[in-house]
Amino acid sequence: MxxxxxxxxxxxxxxxxxxxxxxxxxxxxxxxxxxxxxxxxxxxxxxxxxxxxxxxxxxxxxxxxxxxxxxxxxxxxxxxxxxxxxxxxxxxxxxxxxxxxxxxxxxxxxxxxxxxxxxxxxxxxxxxxxxxxxSVGRSMTEDFFEVAPDADMASILTDIRLAPEGKYETVNDIYVLDVDRHLLGVFSLRQAIRASLDSTSREIMVPDPITVEADTPAEDAARLVARYGFYAMPVLDERGRMLGIFTVDDAQEIVTEADTEDVLKLGAVTGGVESYLSLNPWQLVKRRVPWLLALFVAETLTGYVLRYYGQGNGDLPLNPLTFFIPLLIGAGGNSGSQVTTTITRALALNEITPGDWWLVMRREFVTAVCIGLLLGTVGTLRALAWGTDWHLSAVVGLALPAIVVWATTVGSLLPIGAKRLGLDPAVMSAPFITTFVDATGLVIYFEIARLILPR
Amino acid sequence: MxxxxxxxxxxxxxxxxxxxxxxxxxxxxxxxxxxxxxxxxxxxxxxxxxxxxxxxxxxxxxxxxxxxxxxxxxxxxxxxxxxxxxxxxxxxxxxxxxxxxxxxxxxxxxxxxxxxxxxxxxxxxxxxxxxxxxSVGRSMTEDFFEVAPDADMASILTDIRLAPEGKYETVNDIYVLDVDRHLLGVFSLRQAIRASLDSTSREIMVPDPITVEADTPAEDAARLVARYGFYAMPVLDERGRMLGIFTVDDAQEIVTEADTEDVLKLGAVTGGVESYLSLNPWQLVKRRVPWLLALFVAETLTGYVLRYYGQGNGDLPLNPLTFFIPLLIGAGGNSGSQVTTTITRALALNEITPGDWWLVMRREFVTAVCIGLLLGTVGTLRALAWGTDWHLSAVVGLALPAIVVWATTVGSLLPIGAKRLGLDPAVMSAPFITTFVDATGLVIYFEIARLILPR
Structure with a gap:
């Protein structure tokens, strides 16, 4: 099939x-x-x-x-x-x-x-x-197949034959342990079959295999499994005694999760590696707001800089409208980046397909409205606290949700569109979305300004 | 060991x-x-x-x-x-x-x-x-172990015993093929050992295994291997005949490369998945300039928007200095993002360690100077073409390389610093670097402006 x-x-x-x-x-x-x-x-x-x-x-x-x-x-x-x-x-x-x-x-x-x-x-x-x-200790299994150094192949094959179903996770690798449970060597089931029945484990084993300690981070252990192309890696305690094996299927899962986490973190999305559709919009908001809000507050720094040079200092007179430009396009760029990274990863892992565009749109719209209203409120308060007049503060407060919703829509639809056209969705990179949103976000800002600001 | x-x-x-x-x-x-x-x-x-x-x-x-x-x-x-x-x-x-x-x-x-x-x-x-x-056809091996449906375990084990060393990539899975090379089922070497010697393949095989066609993209096949936790997956031709197997070690390599490519693309870095240190600064420039330049040109759109509202249209008078703000902080943000994603990925794959910070700094500095001078030239020409006066054009041309070098330094050192402090380097997300560079980049821009612009 x-x-x-x-x-x-x-x-x-x-x-x-x-x-x-x-x-x-x-x-x-x-x-x-x-x-x-x-x-x-x-x-x-x-x-x-x-x-x-x-x-x-x-x-x-x-x-x-x-x-x-x-x-x-x-x-x-x-x-x-x-x-x-x-x-x-x-x-x-x-x-x-x-x-x-x-x-x-x-x-x-x-x-x-x-x-x-x-x-x-x-x-x-x-x-x-x-x-x-x-740690890798949490991801290992104790059900590996161990033999004594003087065990011969006849007895080993009999053991495999008679062991209860499911006693060992795998018998493809056979581990040779001494009485103190120190790992002496390893050989494969295939080698065991090919060796003569009276040869001992010690004779056919490959000594000194590569191992990890149980408290090694599972991601590091998983990268080693990938690097060496192992099926399983022995896990030892701090005194060198063998505790279990860490198998490649678990390693793969851990590598994929770690990569997802890294991608999302680079896109400033916090939280776990849940598949995209398993989260409801409210959970999406919770994963995005912390960084977005932190970045928004940090971005108000640009407002200080602009006010310092453009007003306080006076040599470079700037229109107060300017003070909010980096803040607004920053908020648009950041929320766009978050969505693009999330959607691109979900597409790469086949969690969603281009056919899901309408489903994605609806979810992202709800999410964006919540986030936009939050940032809009914070932005208005920040503007008023700087002594900005009521009109301009209102412009900022209205432009923020509009730009966030717009950036989110663009950031979710472009990767899906790229995939539908047979392109790699990752080409719609976060910087690309940011740049696109910069120009279009300014249009939104200035149009709202022309509507509201007194002439 | x-x-x-x-x-x-x-x-x-x-x-x-x-x-x-x-x-x-x-x-x-x-x-x-x-x-x-x-x-x-x-x-x-x-x-x-x-x-x-x-x-x-x-x-x-x-x-x-x-x-x-x-x-x-x-x-x-x-x-x-x-x-x-x-x-x-x-x-x-x-x-x-x-x-x-x-x-x-x-x-x-x-x-x-x-x-x-x-x-x-x-x-x-x-x-x-x-x-x-x-395609997965390129990554498969033809050296799998196949048996006829009526072969009994005694003959199969003898085959494994007598096969020349290295004839089969693995014998852990045994594939049952009919005379037309259609795959009927699969069983493990362990099952073969546990079955009675006179039982046939057909009796013990698990029928209808999951397979892929040879022209399936290798990344899709690799994600399936990961999803099902397989050690190997049979590869068929378009008529259902078995061609080879795709093993988990190759799958892991492909998944890691695909993830690296996605991470870099999301950070707007083009090109292959070479490990970071195997590329010299000139190759780093080549991987970054295409997108950076494309984004830079796209970002000049913001200049049009600002000029349209702030000058042409006239209702919202803006200081010409403003026209270049999004362009400058955009260039800083994008070059910072590129570096952060590259370095974070290299750290995740253990290609570099925090001890390499000085090596990374030197390489990135050279890279940034090249990129900065290029963007500075393009930026100056763009400003002059808009009819911007000589002074302001010079400010833009000088601020660009300075901001790019600054953004690159921050973008390379912060993830390394995070790792050294025991934090996850990916926390120094691209949006974080962008935001940080926005405010500090403006300081650079305005300081240069105060030096050069006539009062």
């Missing part, structure tokens, strides 16, 4: 399925769909629709789906599940993934769950939780 | 090694260093030093090292190698990696090499080259 990236079709199918009452039929229909794809579409469903679908999935699939759903969308869905279901989730998920559940359901409920799941699992989870947040 | 991220120490060690004449000693010293680490440091050596080191490595290691060195740095080093060595490289490298060599040594020399390497290898390379650039 070639994978279909067409989430829109899947969405329509799920919507109609969520209305079917016969669980059998739904389950059969859903069988062909990968949990990862379901997770991608679930945040776009109404909460009741999503819950109804989850109910009809078997618990193991719904656990996998919910794990992949971004935190913000997963929270309400998980909150609606009974403890019994959540305990089952903890049981079937790999331990490193189970930790992620903690963020979704809250520490308190998570800790309560640890009391009802098998003791061994709870202990492993508590051990992993002891490592600092964001 | 815990990996050392300390490239500075490695660099010093390599520098002194390149002066040692005894190849034996050098080889022994280099043995403990991974080719990927050597590749990271090689671009920082002088060309003669790098060539001398490469000479002393065995050919297989030097092939791996050169493959990992970014194109711009690898080109001169590869050009210096005799055909015989290059042919050997083609022989030892995996086919998908061998293709990358083409970009480094040029099509002509590459095609000539294809004539002297074993026919089978040359044919495989030509087949891969037939896929569009940037």
């Amino acid at each position: 070639a994978v279909s990236l067409d989430l829109r079709t899947l969405l329509a199918r799920l919507r109609s399925l969520s209305r079917v009452r016969n669980a059998e039929v739904v389950r059969e229909e859903l069988e062909g769909i990968r949990p990862e794809d379901l997770a991608e579409v679930l945040p776009r469903l109404k909460q009741e629709e999503a819950l109804r679908l989850l109910e009809m999935l078997d618990d193991e699939t719904s656990a996998q789906v919910l794990l992949d759903v971004p935190t913000e969308s997963a929270k309400p869905l998980l909150a609606a599940q009974p403890d019994q279901t959540l305990a089952f989730y903890l049981d079937v998920l790999p331990m490193d993934d189970a930790l992620d559940l903690r963020e979704d359901i809250g520490d308190e409920r998570f800790d309560a769950l640890l009391e009802v799941i098998p003791k061994e699992d709870a202990q492993e989870i508590r051990r992993l939780l002891a490592y600092p947040e964001g | 815990a990996v050392s991220l300390d490239l500075r120490t490695l660099l010093a060690r390599l520098r002194s090694l390149s002066r040692v004449r005894n190849a034996e000693v050098v080889r022994e010293e280099l043995e403990g260093i991974r080719p990927e680490d050597l590749a990271e440091v090689l671009p920082r050596l002088k060309q003669e030093e790098a060539l001398r080191l490469l000479e002393m490595l065995d050919d297989e290691t030097s092939a791996q090292v050169l493959l990992d060195v970014p194109t711009e740095s690898a080109k001169p080093l590869l050009a210096a190698q005799p055909d015989q060595t290059l042919a050997f490289y083609l022989d030892v490298l995996p086919m998908d990696d061998a293709l990358d060599l083409r970009e480094d040594i040029g099509d002509e020399r590459f095609d000539a090499l294809l004539e002297v390497i074993p026919k089978e290898d040359a044919q495989e390379i030509r087949r891969l080259l037939a896929y569009p650039e940037g």
Whole structure:
């Protein structure tokens, strides 16, 4: 089956399925769909629709789906599940993934769950939780396949044959540990098969593998996995004893999240790496306002500079209208940058497609109006506090929301338009949007000024 | 061996090694260093030093090292190698990696090499080259392990045992193909070991795996690999026949490169994804000037708007000094953004460390002076063409390079400073730099104006 990236079709199918009452039929229909794809579409469903679908999935699939759903969308869905279901989730998920559940359901409920799941699992989870947040220790799994240096291939292959299903996350790499749990070397399952049955681990292992310590930041460890092209990397404690392995699938997820975070930060958007559509406009506002407001206040510095040279000092007489030019085009440029980076990243990760333009527009419009009114109020007050007359203060207060809404619209539509035309959306770079908004924003400012300022 | 991220120490060690004449000693010293680490440091050596080191490595290691060195740095080093060595490289490298060599040594020399390497290898390379650039077909390997549906586990394990070393890139996944080379299913080596020896592939395979077509963009395929957490993904032709596999290590490389490209594009830097230090200042200028100049010209639009309202139209009289404010702070903001994004990405990928601040400063200073003089010239001409008087035109022409140099310094030092303080360098977002440069850039502009303009 070639994978279909067409989430829109899947969405329509799920919507109609969520209305079917016969669980059998739904389950059969859903069988062909990968949990990862379901997770991608679930945040776009109404909460009741999503819950109804989850109910009809078997618990193991719904656990996998919910794990992949971004935190913000997963929270309400998980909150609606009974403890019994959540305990089952903890049981079937790999331990490193189970930790992620903690963020979704809250520490308190998570800790309560640890009391009802098998003791061994709870202990492993508590051990992993002891490592600092964001460290590779939190993302490793303890279920690696270890052998003694004098174990021969015959016994190793028998072990693999007889191990209970799911005991090891992977047996592709086999780790040779001494009695003190120090890592001596590593060899692949393929090497084990190719070696003679009576050769020992010590004979065929590659000694001295590259390792990381458990408190290494997970991003650094992930970049090393990428750099060396590893499938898994051993994780040691500070005394050199092997604790677990950090696998490439987790590394990839961490690298992608770190890159998303960097992109958004460079575009002055704070907060997590939630997928774009899993956030409602109010959450979008919350992620953008802190920096935008900070930058807006910093930008008032330009007002001081202009007033100092243009008024106080007197040698370079400037029209008071000028004092607000950098502030206004700055606010437009910054809000435009935020939107462009957010949308470009969402397009790169296939979270949205050009067909979503109308959906994006509506969300961004609501977001922009909220942000614009806030900045407009702050801007008016700042102008009045400088002793600016009422007329000019009103011009500033009206121009700000207008420019922010305009910049947001341009910043969201241009990358989508570029993608639709088959161009790379990132070409609509933040500086490009800023420059475009500079000129057009001034037109808005001066037109409002001509309407309001007394001649 | 815990990996050392300390490239500075490695660099010093390599520098002194390149002066040692005894190849034996050098080889022994280099043995403990991974080719990927050597590749990271090689671009920082002088060309003669790098060539001398490469000479002393065995050919297989030097092939791996050169493959990992970014194109711009690898080109001169590869050009210096005799055909015989290059042919050997083609022989030892995996086919998908061998293709990358083409970009480094040029099509002509590459095609000539294809004539002297074993026919089978040359044919495989030509087949891969037939896929569009940037498609997954170019990044796949044909060396996957395939079996017939009725093959039993005993024969499969024997095949793995007897296959020549290196015949298959991986045998962790085993692909079941019918006589027409259609992919029926897949199973893991671990499953093969756990199944009884007389069970057939058809019995244990998981049918209908997720696949991609060979002309799918490699970035899309790589995002799918990441999304599903695969180790390898089968690649099919348009008629559904299996051609090869696309492995997670290649996927990771492609995702990282795509993300770097997106980050740089969002910061309005054009060109490839070369690592920061492998580019000399002149190459940095070439990557930044196109967008910067385009934005600069676009920004002159603000001049039209200001002149229209402030002079032509007359109702809002503005001091001619005002006409150039958005242009100047825009140029500062854009050049600052370019530098910040470049440096932040280089820090994230560990291409540079905070200890490199002085090296970065010197490079960026040279780059900024070149760019500043160029923009200064264009800006002066633009001002004169608008009929601006000589004095003000000179102010603009002097302020531009000063502001660009200032913005570049701030934009390169702030992310490095943030990293040194243990903060995330991406916090020094492009909008933050822009805002900071807005106010300080105006001070530069007005101070120059007070010096030059007649009172």
